[in-house]
Amino acid sequence: MRNLHFHTPLEYVKGIGPEKAALLKIHLGLKTCGDLLNYFPFRYVDKSRIYTINEINTASAEIQLKGKIISINEIVQNKKKRLTGIFEDSTGTLELVWFNVTNWLIKSIPLYEEIIIFGKINHFNNKFNMIHPEIEKINDPKINSTPLEPIYSNSEKIQKRGINQKFLRKIIHEILLSLENPIQENLSDEILSQNKLIPRAQAYKEIHFPTNYKILQLSEYRLKFEEMFFFQLGLGLEKKYRQSTTPGYLFRNIGNNFNNFFSHYLPFSLTNAQKKVIREIRKDLGRSVQMNRLLQGDVGSGKTVVALMSMLIAIDNGFQACMIAPTEILAIQHFNGIKELIGNMSLSINLLTGSTPTSERKNIHQNLQNGSLNILVGTHAVLEDNVVFKNLGLAIIDEQHRFGVKQRSKLWKKNTIPPHILVMTATPIPRTLAMSFYSDLDVSIIDELPKGRKEIKTYHRTDAQRLMVFQFIKDVINKGRQVYVVYPLIEESETLDYKDLMDGYESIVREFPMPDYQVSIVHGRMKPADKEYEMARFINKQTQIMVATTVIEVGVNIPNASLMIIESAEKFGLSQLHQLRGRVGRGSNQSYCILMTKTELSKEAQKRIQTMCKTNDGFKISEVDLEIRGPGNILGTQQSGMLDLKITNLVHDKAIVSLSKSAVDQLLFSDPKLQLEKNKSIKEFFLTHHLDKFHWAKIS
Numbered sequence: 001m002r003n004l005h006f007h008t009p010l011e012y013v014k015g016i017g018p019e020k021a022a023l024l025k026i027h028l029g030l031k032t033c034g035d036l037l038n039y040f041p042f043r044y045v046d047k048s049r050i051y052t053i054n055e056i057n058t059a060s061a062e063i064q065l066k067g068k069i070i071s072i073n074e075i076v077q078n079k080k081k082r083l084t085g086i087f088e089d090s091t092g093t094l095e096l097v098w099f100n101v102t103n104w105l106i107k108s109i110p111l112y113e114e115i116i117i118f119g120k121i122n123h124f125n126n127k128f129n130m131i132h133p134e135i136e137k138i139n140d141p142k143i144n145s146t147p148l149e150p151i152y153s154n155s156e157k158i159q160k161r162g163i164n165q166k167f168l169r170k171i172i173h174e175i176l177l178s179l180e181n182p183i184q185e186n187l188s189d190e191i192l193s194q195n196k197l198i199p200r201a202q203a204y205k206e207i208h209f210p211t212n213y214k215i216l217q218l219s220e221y222r223l224k225f226e227e228m229f230f231f232q233l234g235l236g237l238e239k240k241y242r243q244s245t246t247p248g249y250l251f252r253n254i255g256n257n258f259n260n261f262f263s264h265y266l267p268f269s270l271t272n273a274q275k276k277v278i279r280e281i282r283k284d285l286g287r288s289v290q291m292n293r294l295l296q297g298d299v300g301s302g303k304t305v306v307a308l309m310s311m312l313i314a315i316d317n318g319f320q321a322c323m324i325a326p327t328e329i330l331a332i333q334h335f336n337g338i339k340e341l342i343g344n345m346s347l348s349i350n351l352l353t354g355s356t357p358t359s360e361r362k363n364i365h366q367n368l369q370n371g372s373l374n375i376l377v378g379t380h381a382v383l384e385d386n387v388v389f390k391n392l393g394l395a396i397i398d399e400q401h402r403f404g405v406k407q408r409s410k411l412w413k414k415n416t417i418p419p420h421i422l423v424m425t426a427t428p429i430p431r432t433l434a435m436s437f438y439s440d441l442d443v444s445i446i447d448e449l450p451k452g453r454k455e456i457k458t459y460h461r462t463d464a465q466r467l468m469v470f471q472f473i474k475d476v477i478n479k480g481r482q483v484y485v486v487y488p489l490i491e492e493s494e495t496l497d498y499k500d501l502m503d504g505y506e507s508i509v510r511e512f513p514m515p516d517y518q519v520s521i522v523h524g525r526m527k528p529a530d531k532e533y534e535m536a537r538f539i540n541k542q543t544q545i546m547v548a549t550t551v552i553e554v555g556v557n558i559p560n561a562s563l564m565i566i567e568s569a570e571k572f573g574l575s576q577l578h579q580l581r582g583r584v585g586r587g588s589n590q591s592y593c594i595l596m597t598k599t600e601l602s603k604e605a606q607k608r609i610q611t612m613c614k615t616n617d618g619f620k621i622s623e624v625d626l627e628i629r630g631p632g633n634i635l636g637t638q639q640s641g642m643l644d645l646k647i648t649n650l651v652h653d654k655a656i657v658s659l660s661k662s663a664v665d666q667l668l669f670s671d672p673k674l675q676l677e678k679n680k681s682i683k684e685f686f687l688t689h690h691l692d693k694f695h696w697a698k699i700s
């Protein structure tokens with residue numbers, strides 16, 4: 001009977017019943033027919049051929065055999081039960097093995113009956129065997145038999161209670177046959193033909209029961225395209241909606257401050273990439289629409305000056321600007337850097353962090369409110385409710401990853417009209433992620449380093465080579481340069497890590513004694529004033545070696561430092577290593593990075609270290625990082641949970657993400673409100689299935 005719909009609860013499907021429906025819901029999160037149809041196989045096994053036992057010559061192949069089980073035998077070893085069986089066909093015998101023996105299992109194994117078994121061949125004790133074979137009786141009814149059999153992700157717990165592969169296949173088959181309405185197309189003919197997509201209904205059928213590999217690939221492509229298309233459409237509509245409803249300050253003037261800085265204070269000529277980005281920002285600021293721009297630039301690519309010049313535009317138009325950094329050290333660094341850049345220009349700038357004394361804080365609050373303070377640099381302290389600006393026109397947030405959406409929205413509320421927002425990130429975001437998660441922001445990229453920079457040479461060394469490393473440090477210091485030695489600090493093993501840091505510090509002080517050498521130390525347990533003091537000594541070249549934890553990870557800018565030693569480098573993630581390395585190579589000297597590790601490394605750690613030794617390109621590094629860690633770990637669960645991908649893999653499906661993004665861009669350009677008849681199916685599908693995920697995406 002054709003009476004099922006995507007929204008029909010699973011208990012109404014023939015053969016499921018309330019008990020199994022509850023298991024599907026609790027263990028696999030599947031409640032409706034649509035959920036199950038969207039529960040795509042995670043792999044397929046090729047059952048187009050039946051092998052014979054004498055053909056088996058390699059382990060790990062998954063094969064089918066036809067024959068009989070001629071004996072079974074229960075074995076107890078170390079109090080654990082195991083079942084072995086002998087399977088026979090006309091060419092020989094093969095051992096079958098089952099662990100977790102239950103009475104049910106023993107009863108379910110057919111003896112002396114013609115059967116087909118399927119499973120992976122293992123090699124153990126010089127013999128081939130098959131563990132936990134799937135058994136099919138020759139006269140079992142076939143479920144839409146297909147040479148490529150789908151395998152669904154499933155737990156053993158529910159398999160035992162009847163929700164096995166065969167059951168899932170049967171139910172999905174049943175649902176596909178019993179849908180009252182055929183599966184509706186949700187893309188336009190234009191998009192289908194431009195992107196060579198097969199119809200939706202065909203894709204659903206073939207993804208579960210593929211006729212052959214070719215059509216399976218086309219089905220996967222179709223469904224992945226659709227998945228990314230609607231997500232990107234949501235973000236695109238969100239952006240359009242926000243732009244049309246959120247006014248922004250119009251910064252009409254490029255005035256004295258900007259021009260004066262450009263002609264008299266800018267200490268270098270801007271790179272072409274910096275110029276391009278400044279142009280993009282200027283255009284945004286002159287449009288009466290709130291800017292929401294993400295500025296991506298590799299470490300040391302010169303984002304600070306871009307930030308400053310954007311702030312000068314705000315000031316030229318009678319507004320204030322602020323810049324927020326994730327750590328105190330970085331805020332201080334930005335503050336000092338900006339102060340140095342603006343020299344004696346008549347601008348007032350101040351610093352607000354958690355450790356700003358109360359009297360100074362009061363002063364800052366007052367000057368912010370009366371408008372005499374032009375630029376405020378600080379940490380999260382700037383977001384506090386009692387920090388009130390007279391007219392905040394531009395807020396710059398450094399380091400996207402550490403600020404959540406919530407904190408960004410706090411900034412919005414600092415004015416009746418929200419300030420323009422520029423988010424700067426030093427760790428490039430992999431292109432696929434940028435296209436999927438940040439497509440509601442406009443993106444500017446500084447893809448060029450200032451002239452004269454040399455590639456940082458990166459080497460991998462282990463403890464056995466430490467003496468050589470010490471000698472290298474001495475050589476670098478003799479040339480008048482400075483050195484960082486960084487130790488990891490991981491929350492879970494904080495006490496141990498501090499011990500390593502202090503031990504390391506002591507051994508360095510021993511190896512590099514006073515008065516010839518001066519060594520600084522900076523870590524998170526020090527008082528802010530002490531940290532600042534030590535940083536200042538290093539900046540002023542009073543000390544040659546800085547031993548530190550990752551507090552120096554982002555933004556620290558000391559061009560004379562040309563050697564970075566990273567201790568226990570295997571404990572750091574790729575983007576962190578790249579950030580740390582970026583603390584050197586910021587001047588014209590040849591810089592070096594040495595990654596110290598223990599001898600035995602995990603595969604992943606090896607890959608990280610090799611990647612670092614091979615390339616300096618943050619964009620390439622971020623791609624490898626995505627491959628190793630996956631999007632969830634890079635973005636944080638909150639962000640990536642929003643996407644909840646059923647079939648697309650952001651690491652392997654880059655090309656599809658990019659194609660669907662182009663299709664969305666084209667669509668929103670030609671029909672921004674999805675009003676044309678030809679896009680009706682897209683609009684209807686979006687409104688019924690996706691609108692709830694996007695709070696701004698309203699289609700009028």
Ligand SMILES: Nc1ncnc2c1ncn2[C@@H]1O[C@H](COP(=O)(O)OP(=O)(O)OP(=O)(O)O)[C@@H](O)[C@H]1O
Pocket residue numbers: 268269270271274297298299300301302303304305425426450451554555556557559582586
């Ligand atoms: N166009 C340029 N020519 C020469 N030097 C430049 C140029 N732009 C910036 N610099 C210098 O390069 C160094 C790095 O710049 P900046 O600190 O702005 O980098 P960044 O992009 O913020 O990097 P990070 O994210 O690693 O902090 C600074 O010493 C800065 O003065």
